[in-house]
Amino acid sequence: MTRPERSRMGRWRDQALALGWLVLIWNLLWGDFTWGNLAGGLLVGGAVLVFFPLPPVTFGGRLRxxxxxxxxxxxxxxxxxxxxxxxxxxxxxxxxxxxxxxxxxxxxxxxxxxxxxxxxxxxxxxxxxxxxxxxxxxxxxxxxxxxxxxxxxxxxxxxxxxxxxxxxxxxxxxxxxxxxxxxxxxxxxx
Known part of the structure; x- marks a missing residue:
């Protein structure tokens, strides 16, 4: 894999993780895990990531x-x-x-x-x-x-x-x- 491909895969991975956290928070805020809340969380989380992109935060450290x-x-x-x-x-x-x-x-x-x-x-x-x-x-x-x-x-x-x-x-x-x-x-x- 070339360096740009690895960088692109890393960004997609970071976006997927962010979407997962946003969906989890959405469901926790509603207080109920239903298919409707899951779909709503995916829509709202996707919209947040598309319309309010954050700069990438790199982690070059090590967890101790x-x-x-x-x-x-x-x-x-x-x-x-x-x-x-x-x-x-x-x-x-x-x-x-x-x-x-x-x-x-x-x-x-x-x-x-x-x-x-x-x-x-x-x-x-x-x-x-x-x-x-x-x-x-x-x-x-x-x-x-x-x-x-x-x-x-x-x-x-x-x-x-x-x-x-x-x-x-x-x-x-x-x-x-x-x-x-x-x-x-x-x-x-x-």
Missing amino acids: PRALLVFAVRFVTELVAASAHVARIAVQPGCRPRGAIIAVRLRVRTDLNLALTAEAISLVPGTLILEVDRDTGTLYMHVLDVRGPADLVENRARVLEVERRIVRALGSAAEVRRVEADPAEKENHP
Whole structure:
């Protein structure tokens, strides 16, 4: 098989996988797996893929189950701790938390890493991704309950640690070396 044929087959495979996920989500949203919902999911999913094509996201990494488990456990731990912190702020009488907008430049600038890191950060209460600059690999995010510059440094370090765990779980060997070398630390400090 020639290189263009392999590339074309890869795109068709990616489109088929995306269609399968869209059909599954369609059926889950309806809450009932019927032939009508399956046909409707195929029609809607096909229309989405035809009229709203997404750029291809390449995966050049390797799945590391142990690192993925470490990421999942740490993510759930941070999720619970941040939820308790935000709940305490919400019910504490007279508490007026200060927020801040910070920029964090990621070390691995692939679309997949940007998307996964941004999603993992946004899912944790108290943080919200406002914008992603694909060209520079920078996440602009709002953080809650900032008391001083030390909190800003801590939030930047937390984002870089989330990126490190994601890259360890899903990145290529070169990407893992890049996050382990940690060259972006100096760029991210105020």
